Structure formats: structure tokens, C-alpha cells
Amino acid sequence: MSVFLEVKDVRKYYGAIRAVDGVSFALGPGEIVGVIGPNGSGKTTLFNSILGQIRPTSGAVEFAGEDITGMSPLELARRGIGRTFQTLQVFGKLSVRDNLIVAAQEFKGTMKSRLFAAPDAGLGEHADRMIELFRLQHVATLPAGTLSYGQQKLIDIAMAFMAGPRLVLLDEPCAGVNPSLVDQLRELLIELNRTQGGSFVVIEHNMDFVMRLCPQVICMVEGKVLAAGPPASVQGNRAVLEAYLGN
Amino acid sequence: MSRRQTVAVVVGLALYALLPPFLKNYGVYLMTLLCVYVMAAMGLNLVVGYAGQMSIGQAAFFGIGAYHVAILMKLGLPFLAVLPLAAGSCFVIGLLLGFPALRVQHHYLAFATLGFNVLVYLVLRNEQGWTGGTFGLAGIPRPTLFGVELDGNLAFFYFTLASTVVLALLLAWLLRSPWGRAFAALRDNPIRAESLGVNITAYTLLAFAIGAACAGVGGAYYAVLVQYIEPSAFNVPASLMMLLAVIVGGSGRFFGPLVGTVVVVLLPEWLRFAQNWYLMVFGFAVVALMVWLPGGVLSLADRWRRARR
Numbered sequence: 001m002s003v004f005l006e007v008k009d010v011r012k013y014y015g016a017i018r019a020v021d022g023v024s025f026a027l028g029p030g031e032i033v034g035v036i037g038p039n040g041s042g043k044t045t046l047f048n049s050i051l052g053q054i055r056p057t058s059g060a061v062e063f064a065g066e067d068i069t070g071m072s073p074l075e076l077a078r079r080g081i082g083r084t085f086q087t088l089q090v091f092g093k094l095s096v097r098d099n100l101i102v103a104a105q106e107f108k109g110t111m112k113s114r115l116f117a118a119p120d121a122g123l124g125e126h127a128d129r130m131i132e133l134f135r136l137q138h139v140a141t142l143p144a145g146t147l148s149y150g151q152q153k154l155i156d157i158a159m160a161f162m163a164g165p166r167l168v169l170l171d172e173p174c175a176g177v178n179p180s181l182v183d184q185l186r187e188l189l190i191e192l193n194r195t196q197g198g199s200f201v202v203i204e205h206n207m208d209f210v211m212r213l214c215p216q217v218i219c220m221v222e223g224k225v226l227a228a229g230p231p232a233s234v235q236g237n238r239a240v241l242e243a244y245l246g247n
Numbered sequence: 248m249s250r251r252q253t254v255a256v257v258v259g260l261a262l263y264a265l266l267p268p269f270l271k272n273y274g275v276y277l278m279t280l281l282c283v284y285v286m287a288a289m290g291l292n293l294v295v296g297y298a299g300q301m302s303i304g305q306a307a308f309f310g311i312g313a314y315h316v317a318i319l320m321k322l323g324l325p326f327l328a329v330l331p332l333a334a335g336s337c338f339v340i341g342l343l344l345g346f347p348a349l350r351v352q353h354h355y356l357a358f359a360t361l362g363f364n365v366l367v368y369l370v371l372r373n374e375q376g377w378t379g380g381t382f383g384l385a386g387i388p389r390p391t392l393f394g395v396e397l398d399g400n401l402a403f404f405y406f407t408l409a410s411t412v413v414l415a416l417l418l419a420w421l422l423r424s425p426w427g428r429a430f431a432a433l434r435d436n437p438i439r440a441e442s443l444g445v446n447i448t449a450y451t452l453l454a455f456a457i458g459a460a461c462a463g464v465g466g467a468y469y470a471v472l473v474q475y476i477e478p479s480a481f482n483v484p485a486s487l488m489m490l491l492a493v494i495v496g497g498s499g500r501f502f503g504p505l506v507g508t509v510v511v512v513l514l515p516e517w518l519r520f521a522q523n524w525y526l527m528v529f530g531f532a533v534v535a536l537m538v539w540l541p542g543g544v545l546s547l548a549d550r551w552r553r554a555r556r
Contacts, residue, residue, distance in 0.1 A: 077444035089439040106444035114425040121425040
């Protein structure tokens with residue numbers, strides 16, 4: 001397997017608290033890895049360490065052979081790394097269509113050329129295709145902030161894929177989403193993985209979603225990797241069950 | 248903009264252009280002054296309403312533009328040559344101020360820009376050799392446009408109105424471009440914007456500098472309108488007045504600064520019948536407006552639409 005993303009012994013300490021304590025894993029092109037673990041196990045801190053939101057105390061992150069440790073979110077975005085956040089992060093006053101266009105426009109041309117570009121930056125058709133894929137046609141012209149939580153979640157995820165990223169880190173994509181939408185979301189991600197070919201790292205508490213989407217799963221507890229492997233083996237791991245359910 | 252809105256804007260503009268011949272000199276002066284402040288307020292709206300930054304220093308750029316014109320025109324340079332210089336200087340100074348000031352946000356940025364305004368005021372007051380100090384600069388000539396002198400109040404009004412429309416069209420084009428969408432994105436959610444590749448530092452700086460350039464243009468027209476400038480016109484109260492115009496009209500709405508400037512410039516004049524009480528009535532009117540319409544006068548349309556649903 002060729003390694004695309006490599007997380008090497010990443011640690012993030014806050015004084016005596018070891019939020020992430022020596023996590024390592026690797027991901028190949030087009031692969032999907034799920035990260036599970038109880039609340040406070042360090043999943044989001046690990047994400048933020050990979051994505052430049054916080055600088056890890058030690059360790060390194062390599063992407064396509066380049067050391068990206070501590071790079072800013074802007075530099076990571078330019079290298080084709082997208083993300084979604086645990087909480088909703090859409091542009092509330094912009095329409096759904098504009099939310100999608102702005103998610104990709106900065107990857108087209110230079111700043112100067114964008115000033116003189118068409119208002120949709122040549123991304124109108126692509127945005128419309130994405131709107132269709134996510135079944136948001138009926139709300140495409142409405143301000144994103146006026147829509148339901150589930151719809152905003154879909155926009156949030158669609159934005160992360162607009163620029164055709166090589167790697168996407170999704171932080172709890174199913175949080176707050178109604179069960180009927182969860183299946184739709186899983187199918188969408190599989191479709192995007194097939195068509196765009198990007199690699200995904202998914203943090204999620206919805207076990208059914210993770211087990212059906214991710215061929216590889218990592219379970220984190222107290223900042224460390226407790227178990228890693230195919231979903232069935234992680235799900236059946238006694239230590240994982242104890243971490244979730246207690247003794 | 249819908250077709251109905253376009254028609255309303257064109258009709259409003261036509262009425263505004265037709266009114267001055269029926270007014271006395273002071274009325275024409277007020278209508279020209281309104282255009283001048285609209286230019287500066289539109290620039291501030293770009294900074295505050297579209298890019299989501301705070302500034303209490305717009306009058307400093309307004310003053311820099313005004314003094315550019317006053318000093319250079321008195322040296323014999325034509326207005327049309329000085330105008331881009333004034334705008335360009337304000338753009339560059341806006342960038343230079345933005346580099347350190349935009350490291351902070353919200354009320355900290357407000358204080359940083361306020362400090363800059365006080366600094367510019369002190370320079371204008373103390374550098375007597377250039378600025379005339381507290382005595383100011385008098386005898387600023389009105390511009391000549393391709394051999395046509397714009398000495399008359401009416402001619403100068405139409406020149407200023409046409410310039411305001413051109414500036415508004417330029418800003419409308421900017422806001423419709425991908426840049427406008429990037430400005431709105433960094434206002435709504437800068438962390439998300441950065442994760443999507445939006446260079447928030449560059450866009451914030453550009454919004455700040457373009458807003459400063461608009462104020463510089465407004466200041467240039469102000470200098471040739473009043474033909475006498477002195478530092479107090481460019482101190483912090485003027486910046487607050489411009490900020491008030493943006494917020495009262497509707498921050499982040501294209502016509503917000505226009506409506507807000509009408510309220511801020513013309514309402515005190517309309518309230519003069521209240522004699523010594525007029526400023527107090529004006530103050531209460533603004534407070535009441537902010538309490539009932541925190542989104543500005545133009546948010547009334549949204550309320551009306553919501554109520555109809």
C-alpha cells in the first residue's frame with residue numbers, strides 16, 4: 001500500500017493532560033478510515049493537530065511525502081486537504097449555491113484573475129451538480145443560515161468536496177442528523193469516494209455508519225490508539241467494548 | 248437586484264437629480280454633501296458590512312483625501328490628476344495600517360483605528376507648514392472638467408452625483424465578483440473560510456484598503472465642495488458619524504450607507520424646527536431606530552416580508 005497520509009507519533013499535551021498521546025496511523029490514496037472513541041478520547045484534538053488548527057507538542061504529519069506538521073489551514077487547503085467541523089460551519093448569509101461556489105473559487109486562477117472573473121467564477125455548473133447530488137435543489141437560492149440543521153450539515157459536507165480535495169477529514173458528519181439522512185449521507189460519501197477518488201478520515205459516534213462506510217477503523221481512548229483494523233475486529237475487541245460500556 | 252428594485256433605484260436617482268434646480272444654494276450644498284458622505288460610507292460598509300471588520304477611523308482617510316486635494320490643487324494640479332493620487336495614497340495607507348491593526352479583531356480593532364484617527368488629526372493640526380494647522384486651508388478651487396469650470400453649485404452637484412454613481416457601480420461590480428463572495432465568507436465565518444482556501448489576511452487587507460480609498464475619494468470631493476478644510480472635520484466624531492450612517496442604514500446592505508447618510512446628514516436639518524432641542528430629538532430618533540430596527544432601516548423590508556408569510 002502506498003502511503004498518502006502518515007501520522008507519526010503525534011502528541012498534544014495541555015500541561016499534565018495528555019489529549020493525544022502518541023498516535024500513529026497511515027492512509028493510502030482513496031482509502032477511508034474511521035476514528036471512533038468515547039467523548040474526550042482525543043479524536044478532535046488529533047484532527048486539529050493534523051489540520052493546523054493547533055500545533056502538536058511532538059510528532060509529525062506527512063501528506064503525499066511532504067511534512068505538513070503545523071501548517072496553517074490555508075496552506076493545507078492549497079495542498080488539497082479539506083475538512084468539516086464538529087459544529088455547523090456554513091456561511092449563513094450566503095445562498096446555498098454561493099456557499100458551494102466560495103468553497104472552490106479560491107482554487108481557480110490567481111487573486112487578480114478572480115477579480116475579473118464571472119460572478120460564479122466558472123463554478124456555477126459544478127455547484128449545481130453538487131446541489132443535485134446532495135438533493136438541495138429546492139433550497140439552492142436560500143440563505144444557508146435559514147435552513148434546517150440537517151440541510152446545513154449537508155451543505156457543510158458538500159462544501160468540503162467542492163474543490164475535489166485529495167484528502168478530507170470529516171468530524172462527526174452524522175451528529176444531529178436524523179436517521180433517514182444518515183443512510184443518504186453514507187451513500188453520498190461512497191459516491192464521492194468513487195467519483196473523486198479522495199481519501200477520507202471520519203470521526204463518528206454512529207457505529208453503524210462507521211462500520212458500513214470505513215474498511216479500516218481506529219479506536220481511541222484517553223489519547224491513545226486502543227485498537228485498529230477492520231470494523232468487525234475492532235467491534236469485537238474486548239478492550240473497545242469495555243471502553244465504551246465499562247466493565 | 249430584481250427588475251422592480253432596478254426601476255426603483257433609477258426612478259429615485261432621477262428624482263434626486265431633478266430636485267436641486269428647485270432648491271436654494273444651501274439645499275444644493277446639502278445634497279452634494281450627502282453624495283460626498285455616501286462615497287465614504289460605502290467604503291466603510293465594505294469594511295464593516297461585507298468584510299465583517301470594525302473601523303472608527305474612516306474620517307482619517309477622508310481627511311487624507313481632502314488634504315491631498317487641497318494641497319496639490321493649490322499647487323496647480325488639476326482635480327482629475329489629484330483624485331487618483333488621493334485614492335491611491337489612502338489605499339496604500341490603509342494597507343500599511345491594516346498589516347498591524349488587523350492582527351486584532353472587533354473592539355480591539357475599533358480602538359486601533361480610533362487611535363489612527365486621532366494620530367492623523369494631530370498631524371493635520373500640528374503640521375502647520377503643510378496643513379495650515381488649526382487655521383486650515385482656504386481657497387481650494389473647484390475642479391475644471393475638460394475645460395468646463397464647475398464653479399456653480401448646480402454643476403458641481405451633478406459632477407459629484409455622477410462620480411458617486413460611478414463609484415457605486417464599481418463597488419457593485421466588486422461585490423458581485425468572486426472577491427465579494429470571499430469578503431462575505433470571511434465576515435460570516437473566517438475559520439471555515441480559511442479551511443476552504445480563502446486567504447483571509449489578503450482579503451481583509453484589501454477590503455480595508457479599498458474602503459480607505461473610497462473615503463479618500465469622498466474626502467477629495469469634500470475639499471472642493473466646501474473649499475475650506477480644517478482638521479476638526481476629520482476627527483473621531485466624523486468617523487462615528489460615518490459608522491452610524493452604515494449601521495442605521497443597514498450594515499452589509501448595498502444601499503444601507505445611502506439610507507443611513509440621508510438619516511445622519513439630512514435628519515438633523517429637517518429637525519431644525521425643534522430649535523435648541525433638535526440634536527436631542529435626533530439622538531432619541533437614532534436610539535429608537537436602533538432599538539426597533541437593529542438591522543438598520545433597510546431591514547424593514549425583511550420584516551415586512553416575514554410578516555406577510
